Amino acid sequence: MRAVGIILAGGNSHKMRELTHRRAIAAMPVAGSYRAIDFALSNMSNSHIQKVAVLTQYNARSLNEHLNSSKWWDFGRKQGGLYVFTPTITADNGYWYRGTADAIYQNLEFLRKCHEPYVIISSGDAVYKMDYNKALEYHIRKKSDVTVVCKRLDVDEDASRFGTLKMNEDMRIEEFEEKPMLATSNMISAGIYVIRRRLLIDLIEHCAEEERHDFVTDILIRYKNLKRMYAYEIKDYWNNISTVEAYYRTNMDFLKPEVRKYFFREYPEVYSKVSDLPPAKYNPGAIVKNSLVGSGSIINGTVENSVLFKKTFVGNNCVIKNSVILNDVYLGDNTYIENCIVESRDTIRANTRHVGTNGVKVVVEKNERYAL
Known part of the structure; x- marks a missing residue:
């Protein structure tokens, strides 16, 4: 795979209420035996991405404990592997991560030392299966600067808690609004992005110079008319668990036979850390x-x-x-x-x-x- 992976797993959502008082959203249990981050990690592994960085921060103890062995997702290797980065106090920096762009900036040395030409950025709070190779091929074919993976919501679903997109006939992004008060589009960003590594480093450095810290607001939306940004739509199951209602609904979805078959029976598989427990x-x-x-x-x-x-x-x-x-x-x-x-x-x-x-x-x- 010609890409390095970054999973943003340090955020907190007050919409999760008491559920995130003890853990990060990415560590939320899903479907009886998984954690939310397992889906992004499994997608990285199944897409043959050999080097993945997980950026953790808020209530990270249980999440770091879950990630303490990389073998469960087949990242126990000499070349590449799984890297877990938490905020670190240095002589030049005394801040926690102040946003998603700042989280990448504080670990920019990791990207500088990589040799892969592309970066796949994903959030750790979504439940889905995806071959990132197809998004990368689409990105290269469109000669895109940034490709945003998107999902079309049903008409009755609330799109205002996501970033909403509008594209032209060629799928080039013309409008990008982050968490609008009133959503005018049901096409939302899935929190997955494909970008050239050198371009990402340049954008992140420029963002830090201007004291801007959010990847979506300060890079994607700000540069949408200056860079070639395209949308890549996924048609299969995708759900974000950043609210209590969405988390509940996602778990209830696994009681549907077609959802269980998609995640549990169909290739590729979803991996998780295994507990040595007796059967129920x-x-x-x-x-x-x-x-x-x-x-x-x-x-x-x-x-x-x-x-x-x-x-x-x-x-x-x-x-x-x-x-x-x-x-x-x-x-x-x-x-x-x-x-x-x-x-x-x-x-x-x-x-x-x-x-x-x-x-x-x-x-x-x-x-x-x-x-x-």
Whole structure:
């Protein structure tokens, strides 16, 4: 592959509410056994990109722990590999990353030492499968300076939380608006970009000289009329998890057979760090319908249309409907959970009830184990 990869995984979204108080968005559990960043990393590996840098910052402990061995994504190699960069205090710089462009600028030496002519930049908070080679071939064929991978949303979906694009017949970008108050286009940026390495270095250096720090606002939008920017549309499944509702909906999508088949059965595969846990156990009387149950879980009650992550314990006479239960949650007897996301390592006392009546409810309890 003639490109080096950069995954931007240092951001925080207040729209995730309590879910990002403990972890970065890129470390959010997805589909029972994955983390959000696994999808971008797997795409890099499956596209034969041999050198990938992950830029982390906010609540990065669990994310860095997840990335502490690169072998899971086939990056354990002598040439290239996986590089994890966190903000570093130096004699010349005492700042955290002040934006996506500043994050790249503070690690610009990594790009200078690379020999690959192109760079694939991706966010760590999207769930999708993609062959970056096709986007790179498109980029070269169009003689583009910057190629923005885009996705067309359904008419009823809210495009205002993304960057919206408008292109001409040749797919050249004519308008680019970041998170508009009122979206006039349903074509959005997927947060994936293809750019020549030397051009990226020049743009990032110029951006830093002017004390500008955001890649989208201060580079893409600012230079859209000065550089040749094209859009590359992806037609397959893509979803961003940067809000509670989007995160919940993405996990619920994995209960659809066609989505499970696309991610779990069709080539290429999605890789993740493997935990040494026993298979899920279903005790007598347990009823499970249309649900994903992670390894190490023990089920005694009823689970319907839900995603349960690793090491979940469901007590006697529990009922879980249309919910996402994160890792290592203990649900006491006679608990009722519906339309909720239950935070990791929580203990839900026996005989309690949590129902999301106006949207999705995030349940956070103290990390204590109560007697039944």
